């Protein structure tokens with residue numbers, strides 16, 4: 001169900017979600033995922049948000065099955081304005097499909113919304129189950145070694161015009177990672193709608209690559225390819241901003257059902273990289 005953009009009536013997180021597309025542009029990471037989607041028969045977009053990638057895929061003639069999954073009613077409500085895909089409101093851990101998709105994606109750093117090992121392994125296990133044996137799960141996270149959160153606290157407000165034509169600004173404050181590697185990010189929106197800034201908070205986890213590999217293995221997935229940028233550069237543990245992973249299901253014997261690289265993960269960086277709230 002669509003939630004109306006009515007700032008005085010919204011909490012900060014809902015406002016933030018309803019501004020998501022307004023503050024985002026199509027970028028190289030979207031194109032990277034779109035290319036993968038266009039080459040796949042059946043696609044599960046995990047944490048699909050407003051459904052941007054699946055909507056574009058349908059507009060560009062993708063003829064197979066498209067399913068978008070997201071737990072956030074404000075994000076998914078925007079996706080549901082389109083019939084470009086089947087839209088399911090649920091977290092990744094509740095994905096209930098069995099060997100139905102040859103591609104699952106988790107774009108825009110949505111994977112970082114999985115805030116602890118238990119939720120991450122449950123989510124990965126559900127995604128693995130949804131994949132065919134030869135299927136692939138492609139997702140991006142940010143490399144903790146680069147400490148991107150240290151650039152997220154605003155020096156100046158980011159000013160923009162909201163969907164109703166009102167001047168609005170936002171400032172951000174990011175903390176340091178806690179014991180689980182979770183960074184808290186608070187945003188404060190200001191506009192004539194409110195006497196005080198409206199606060200929106202979220203947590204983003206920064207798993208290290210070795211940690212990520214252990215979580216994937218625990219869920220029956222193995223790393224097939226890894227990139228450090230959406231241009232397809234190799235992952236550099238010390239310098240790459242992004243950690244882009246292509247994972248495949250392990251067979252019942254713990255071995256990969258097929259050998260070699262999957263290909264297809266060519267060009268990629270992120271529309272979300274210039275999003276002031278999803279940097």
Ligand SMILES: C[S@@+](CC[C@H](N)C(=O)[O-])C[C@H]1O[C@@H](n2cnc3c(N)ncnc32)[C@H](O)[C@@H]1O
Nearest residue numbers: 047048049070072075091092107108110113278
């Ligand atoms: C930064 S947005 C990215 C949205 C979209 N993938 C994109 O590229 O535009 C992160 C999304 O992850 C979703 N999310 C949060 N927790 C989740 C979970 N446990 N399972 C699946 N998605 C989740 C949020 O609701 C949000 O829509």
